[in-house]
Structure formats: C-alpha cells, structure tokens
Amino acid sequence: MVNFTYTVWILIIPFLMFILLGLAGHKLKPKLSGLLGTSGLAVITALSYITAYLYFFQAEKIGETFQKIIAYNATWLQLTDNLHIDIGVLIDPISVMMLIVITTVSFMVHIYSLGYMKGEKGFERYYAFLSLFSFSMLGLVLSTNIFEMYIFWELVGISSYLLIGFYYQKPSAVRASKKAFIVTRFADLGFLIGILILSFNTKTFDFITLTDPSGPAITMGSGISFLGLSVMTWSMIFVYMGGVGKSAMFPFHIWLPDAMEGPTPVSALIHAATMVVAGVYLVARMFPIYVLSAPVALNVVAYVGAFSSLFAAVIACTQTDIKRVLAYSTISQIGYMMLALGVSGYGGHEGLGYMASMFHLFTHAMFKALLFLGAGAIIHAVHSNYMNDMGGLRKYLPITHITFLIACLTIAGIPPFSGFFSKDEILAAAFSHNKLLFAVEYAVAGITAFYMFRLYFNIFWGEDTRYHHKPHEAPATMTIPLIVLAIGAAVSGFIPFSRLVTSDSKVFESEIEWGIALPSVLIGLLGIGIAYILYFKKSSLPDKLAATFKYTYKWAYNKFYIDEFWLFITKKVIFRYISEPVAWFDRHIVDGTMNAIATVTQVVSFRIRGFQSGQLQKYAYIFISGAILLAVIFIYLWH
Amino acid sequence: MNTGIPLSYFLILAAIMFFIGIYGFLTRKNLITILMSVELILNSVNINFVAFNRYLYPHKLEGFFFTLFIIAVAASEAAVAIAIIINIYRRFTTINVEDVDVMKY
Numbered sequence: 159m160v161n162f163t164y165t166v167w168i169l170i171i172p173f174l175m176f177i178l179l180g181l182a183g184h185k186l187k188p189k190l191s192g193l194l195g196t197s198g199l200a201v202i203t204a205l206s207y208i209t210a211y212l213y214f215f216q217a218e219k220i221g222e223t224f225q226k227i228i229a230y231n232a233t234w235l236q237l238t239d240n241l242h243i244d245i246g247v248l249i250d251p252i253s254v255m256m257l258i259v260i261t262t263v264s265f266m267v268h269i270y271s272l273g274y275m276k277g278e279k280g281f282e283r284y285y286a287f288l289s290l291f292s293f294s295m296l297g298l299v300l301s302t303n304i305f306e307m308y309i310f311w312e313l314v315g316i317s318s319y320l321l322i323g324f325y326y327q328k329p330s331a332v333r334a335s336k337k338a339f340i341v342t343r344f345a346d347l348g349f350l351i352g353i354l355i356l357s358f359n360t361k362t363f364d365f366i367t368l369t370d371p372s373g374p375a376i377t378m379g380s381g382i383s384f385l386g387l388s389v390m391t392w393s394m395i396f397v398y399m400g401g402v403g404k405s406a407m408f409p410f411h412i413w414l415p416d417a418m419e420g421p422t423p424v425s426a427l428i429h430a431a432t433m434v435v436a437g438v439y440l441v442a443r444m445f446p447i448y449v450l451s452a453p454v455a456l457n458v459v460a461y462v463g464a465f466s467s468l469f470a471a472v473i474a475c476t477q478t479d480i481k482r483v484l485a486y487s488t489i490s491q492i493g494y495m496m497l498a499l500g501v502s503g504y505g506g507h508e509g510l511g512y513m514a515s516m517f518h519l520f521t522h523a524m525f526k527a528l529l530f531l532g533a534g535a536i537i538h539a540v541h542s543n544y545m546n547d548m549g550g551l552r553k554y555l556p557i558t559h560i561t562f563l564i565a566c567l568t569i570a571g572i573p574p575f576s577g578f579f580s581k582d583e584i585l586a587a588a589f590s591h592n593k594l595l596f597a598v599e600y601a602v603a604g605i606t607a608f609y610m611f612r613l614y615f616n617i618f619w620g621e622d623t624r625y626h627h628k629p630h631e632a633p634a635t636m637t638i639p640l641i642v643l644a645i646g647a648a649v650s651g652f653i654p655f656s657r658l659v660t661s662d663s664k665v666f667e668s669e670i671e672w673g674i675a676l677p678s679v680l681i682g683l684l685g686i687g688i689a690y691i692l693y694f695k696k697s698s699l700p701d702k703l704a705a706t707f708k709y710t711y712k713w714a715y716n717k718f719y720i721d722e723f724w725l726f727i728t729k730k731v732i733f734r735y736i737s738e739p740v741a742w743f744d745r746h747i748v749d750g751t752m753n754a755i756a757t758v759t760q761v762v763s764f765r766i767r768g769f770q771s772g773q774l775q776k777y778a779y780i781f782i783s784g785a786i787l788l789a790v791i792f793i794y795l796w797h
Numbered sequence: 798m799n800t801g802i803p804l805s806y807f808l809i810l811a812a813i814m815f816f817i818g819i820y821g822f823l824t825r826k827n828l829i830t831i832l833m834s835v836e837l838i839l840n841s842v843n844i845n846f847v848a849f850n851r852y853l854y855p856h857k858l859e860g861f862f863f864t865l866f867i868i869a870v871a872a873s874e875a876a877v878a879i880a881i882i883i884n885i886y887r888r889f890t891t892i893n894v895e896d897v898d899v900m901k902y
Contacts, residue, residue: 772898774831775823782819 183282273635345403352396405437426530460500467493509661514583576651607685
C-alpha cells in the first residue's frame with residue numbers, strides 16, 4: 159500500500175508561500191519573491207506528478223477499481239456525535255487528475271508571469287495572491303467532505319476577486335472584481351442551501367459516504383418530495399446553482415467576460431483552466447447522487463450546459479476584444495463539459511459522458527491556458543486588446559503564432575490534437591443519449607472553429623497594421639510556457655482516459671467512433687473555411703454580413719443584453735421594490751426609534767442637570783432628606 | 798451593673814451631638830468646620846456603640862472594638878481630608894465650600 163500522507167504538503171507549501179510573500183514580500187526584491195513563488199509551485203507540481211504516478215500505476219487496485227484514499231483526516235468541528243466537519247485530503251482519480259491540471263497550468267502561469275508582470279507595481283503581491291489561489295484551488299479538489307469544499311470554494315472566490323482587482327487603481331478592474339465576487343457569491347447562496355438540505359437528509363458531509371452507490375445516502379431522502387421533485391433533486395439543483403456561478407454558466411456567466419480586466423496570466427489561470435472548472439468538478443464529485451438519486455437535476459445540468467455553450471459561442475463570433483472572445487469560448491467549452499456530465503450514465507461504458515467531460519476538462523485546461531497566454535504575448539507586443547489593432551503578426555511573433563495555431567486547431571477539434579479526442583467522446587455520449595443536445599453541440603463545434611479562426615486570421619494574417627513600434631517576440635520566460643502547453647495541448651489526447659478517470663473508478667475501453675468523429679471534423683473544417691473566406695484577406699464581406707443580419711448581429715454583439723437584463727432586475731426590481739422599502743424602514747423606523755430615545759434622553763438630561771451643581775451642601779441636603787424620609791417610612795409606615 | 802445614669806441619657810446626648818454635626822455640615826461654609834462637624838457625627842455614633850455595649854451586652858467587647866476602629870478610621874480620614882483641603886486651597890486660594898464647585902454639569 160502506498161502511503162499518501164505527504165500530499166498534505168501540496169496544501170501547506172502554497173499556503174506558507176502566501177503567508178511569506180504576503181507579509182514579507184515587500185521587503186524582498188521583486189524578482190526574488192517571484193522566483194520564490196515559482197519554486198514553491200515547482201515543488202508541489204513535482205509532488206502532484208509523483209502522486210499521479212503512484213496512484214495510477216503503483217497503488218493497489220481492487221478488481222480494476224481505483225480506490226478512494228483518505229490521505230489525511232482531522233476532525234475540525236464536532237457538531238453532534240455523528241455529524242462532524244473534517245479537514246482532510248482525499249485522493250481519487252478525479253482529484254489526482256485535477257492536481258495535475260492545476261499545478262501544471264499554475265506552474266506555467268508562474269513562469270510566464272515572471273516575464274509578463276516584470277516591473278509591475280505590486281509584483282510580490284501578485285505572487286502572494288497566485289499562491290493563495292493555488293492553495294485554495296488545490297484544497298477544493300482535495301476536499302474529503304462537502305463542507306471543506308465549500309470553505310475552499312469561497313477561498314477561491316476571494317482569491318479570484320483579489321486577482322481580478324489586481325490593478326486596483328483602474329475603476330473598470332474594481333468594478334469587474336466586485337461583479338465577479340457578488341455574482342458568484344449570490345450563486346454560492348444556492349450551494350450553501352443545497353449543502354444544508356443534503357446534509358440534513360443524509361446526516362453526513364463526507365463525500366465517500368455520500369457518493370457510495372450502494373450506500374444509504376443515495377436512497378435517503380428520496381421519499382420526501384416537494385413540488386413534485388424529491389428532496390435530493392432539490393438539493394442537487396441548489397448545489398448545481400453554486401457550480402453555475404463559479405463555472406459562469408447561463409445565467410450567471412456575466413462576470414466572466416468582465417473578469418478579463420485582471421492581468422492576462424490570471425485570466426489564463428483562473429478564468430480558463432482552473433477556477434471555472436470548479437463547477438464541473440463539483441458535479442463530477444457528486445455525480446453518483448446526480449445519476450442515481452436525482453436524474454431531473456442531471457437534466458438541468460445537461461440543458462444549462464448545452465444552452466450556455468451555444469449562447470456563448472454565438473456571442474464569441476461578434477466580439478472584437480480578443481480576451482473577451484476567449485472568455486466566451488471558455489463559457490462555451492465549459493458548457494460542453496456540463497453537457498457531457500448531464501448525458502452520462504453511471505458505470506462502465508454508460509459513464510462515457512463522465513469520462514469525456516473529465517477528458518475535455520483536461521485538454522481544455524491545456525489549450526485554453528495556451529490561448530490566453532498566447533493572447534497575453536500578443537497584447538504584450540501590440541499593447542492593445544482589440545483585433546482591429548492587429549494583423550499580420552505572424553512575421554513578428556513566430557513562436558506565439560505557431561503555438562496559437564496549435565491551440566486553435568485543438569479547440570476546433572482537428573485530429574490529431576487533443577480537442578478532437580475529447581470532443582468526439584462528448585459528442586458520442588450526447589448522441590447515444592439525447593439527439594437534440596447532440597445537434598446543438600454539433601453546431602457549436604462548427605461555430606467554435608469559426609470564431610477561433612476568425613481570431614487567428616485577424617491577428618496573424620490579414621493586412622499588416624501600422625504599429626507604433628515594431629512588435630517583438632516575448633522573452634523566454636513567456637515563450638517556454640507557451641511551448642510546453644502547446645505540447646500538452648497537442649499530445650494529451652492520447653492519454654487513455656477511460657483507463658484512468660471513470661464514473662465508477664472502474665476501467666473500461668473506449669475507442670473513437672468515426673461515425674461521429676468524421677462529421678465533427680468536417681464541420682470544424684467548414685467553420686475554418688468560412689473564417690478563411692471572410693477574414694484571411696481584408697474584405698468588406700464581414701461588414702456586409704453584419705449589415706444583412708443587422709439585428710441578430712447587434713443582439714449578439716451586445717451579448718444578448720443579459721447584462722442589461724440583470725441590471726434591470728437589480729436596479730428596477732430588487733433595488734426599487736425590496737431595497738428601497740427596506741432602506742426606508744431602516745432610516746425611519748429603526749433609526750427613528752433610536753433617534754427618539756436619544757432626543758428624549760437629551761431633553762430630560764438638560765432639564766435635570768441643574769441638580770448637579772457642584773455645591774457639596776446641596777447634595778448633603780438631598781441626601782439627608784432622603785435618609786430621613788426613608789427612616790420615616792421604615793419606622794411609621796412599614797409594617 | 799447600674800451606675801445611676803440611665804441608657805437613655807447617653808442616647809439623647811448622642812442624638813444631640815449627631816444633629817449638631819448635621820447642622821454644622823449643612824450650614825458652615827468653611828471646609829475645616831465641615832470636617833469638624835463630620836467628626837462630631839462620628840463621635841456621636843461612638844457614644845452609641847459604647848453605651849449599648851455597656852448596657853445591653855456587658856460581657857462582650859464588640860462595641861468597644863468598633864469604637865476603636867472608628868476612631869482609627871476617623872483619624873486617617875481627617876488626615877486625608879486635610880490633605881485634600883490643603884490642595885483645594887492651593888488651587889482655589891479659598892476653602893469656602895460654595896466656591897469649590899467646578900465638579901458640575
């Protein structure tokens with residue numbers, strides 16, 4: 159039996175690094191603190207890879223099933239004799255996979271930031287926040303129980319708030335960070351309610367007990383129903399609401415595009431590869447309950463995912479800020495993962511969707527981090543976020559160009575890059591389960607290829623825009639992560655995921671279904687072709703198209719007015735009909751009572767303050783009169 | 798036991814002394830005189846204690862001890878009070894109680 163107790167250090171090291179850089183960072187040289195943070199992360203990356211190797215290839219399997227191992231556990235809050243909240247480390251296939259994803263991307267981002275953030279004010283603060291983020295995200299995936307996960311879940315929210323608002327002197331960044339925090343926090347309210355309902359009915363927080371398919375927790379609570387749905391379904395829907403917020407699914411997606419105000423490496427880390435997949439991870443973690451006890455909630459997962467992916471893909475076609483295009487493509491890809499979970503069954507080949515979702519999570523982390531870091535290199539060179547300011551960059555940024563092309567081919571699902579494999583599995587799972595969702599995702603695959611290559615052609619081909627100064631390739635600290643991630647994005651499709659990460663931890667065989675894979679490649683190529691015609695050479699065609707579909711284009715360009723919708727809800731409905739009456743009540747009734755008490759006290763005290771004259775003998779008169787009065791009362795009147 | 802003087806005489810004396818003390822306390826303006834009035838009040842109480850002890854519980858000593866105790870306390874109290882009065886005089890150049898009225902609203 160392999161001993162995994164050392165995995166605790168995966169959490170302790172980044173936390174200590176956060177404390178060190180946060181408290182003493184300003185005394186160190188910026189470069190040193192950056193190197194410290196990076197080396198701390200290098201250590202935990204190494205530990206994670208060792209863990210993955212030991213877990214998948216060395217640890218004992220019982221009958222082809224990967225065991226869930228509690229590497230460390232301590233009781234933190236003993237609520238009752240049976241109900242307690244623990245802090246611990248859980249090792250199982252998905253948590254190990256997430257360890258690899260998080261540490262790899264985070265390590266690359268750390269290295270990349272050494273170049274990208276060079277000379278920025280608050281360099282050491284930036285690295286402290288990065289360490290905090292790594293700590294909370296790793297804690298989230300290693301949680302042994304849902305409450306511990308909730309704690310880290312909120313920590314992730316905090317660190318993302320801090321990182322989005324890193325340029326705290328920029329009003330738009332401050333707004334974006336507040337928006338991200340409030341929107342996700344609002345969604346987390348649902349998560350908390352879900353946790354409470356769930357734990358109330360199952361009497362446990364522990365993931366292993368909760369998700370044991372033959373255990374009592376699955377069937378418990380299914381007898382109680384509310385509005386026609388069982389109480390487990392309700393709790394799972396509420397839990398999913400938290401996932402919707404963190405993963406920026408419709409209708410809580412509005413914070414993600416704005417979060418692009420943060421430094422670009424942060425966007426790569428948080429808003430592409432790690433934090434936003436927390437929702438997917440949450441659903442995957444609770445998956446047995448979804449499948450066996452709350453199939454309605456699972457359908458919600460599937461439809462929300464499918465709708466978000468289509469919706470975001472359409473918006474992505476019209477945006478001109480390259481980071482925003484990538485942000486919407488993130489929403490779209492995460493929609494894919496949610497959908498894959500939603501159409502999955504439990505166990506063996508039935509669990510294809512689950513495996514595909516995790517697979518896509520893995521490959522998406524690689525190629526989306528690569529896209530964002532590439533975008534960072536481009537922005538670094540051009541000093542602009544807008545496509546219109548770019549063009550013909552392939553000559554100036556050769557490494558960025560090649561890696562970006564690989565990422566685009568990957569996300570478009572062109573073999574042999576990794577996106578092809580994971581997307582194919584998702585489409586196969588959707589096809590066998592729900593034809594409508596399959597059709598939607600099939601269309602989204604085409605749209606994805608189109609908008610990614612629209613981006614690609616606009617940036618690297620087209621006319622050579624006149625730049626203020628010649629754009630230059632980024633330094634080695636920035637290009638090396640690009641190359642590493644490009645290799646990851648290119649080859650990670652060959653990882654046999656069905657042998658590693660499956661819904662019931664049992665190994666099964668899966669192969670590419672060419673009947674589905676071929677059409678999906680074809681529609682990807684079609685999307686690329688359309689993008690080629692429209693954007694390879696500068697032409698008036700795109701503008702004409704936009705004019706033809708004027709209203710649709712305008713809708714999509716304005717993100718279907720979802721932001722305005724939320725503004726309307728908050729300002730016109732919540733503020734006016736709830737907040738204002740409450741504020742009135744507070745100001746007039748609550749404050750009024752307090753003010754009245756204060757006024758009365760003041761008036762009375764003005765009246766009676768003459769008693770305190772400072773005249774000693776007046777006091778004595780009063781005192782003696784009182785004493786005599788009391789004497790009279792006690793002697794003559796009291797019997 | 799009975800020495801000829803009845804208990805009530807002592808009590809009347811104590812009461813007279815007590816009210817003389819009260820009167821002085823309320824009417825005199827000089828702080829020293831006020832202090833003297835306080836001493837009168839204390840001594841009237843002492844007389845009560847001694848008299849009651851002698852007449853009611855002749856075999857016990859608590860009343861006498863109390864008296865001694867009060868005398869000791871009164872001595873220290875007088876010392877503190879005079880120290881305060883000296884300080885008041887330094888500060889206000891008067892010991893008229895009506896002029897020392899800064900501790901008010």
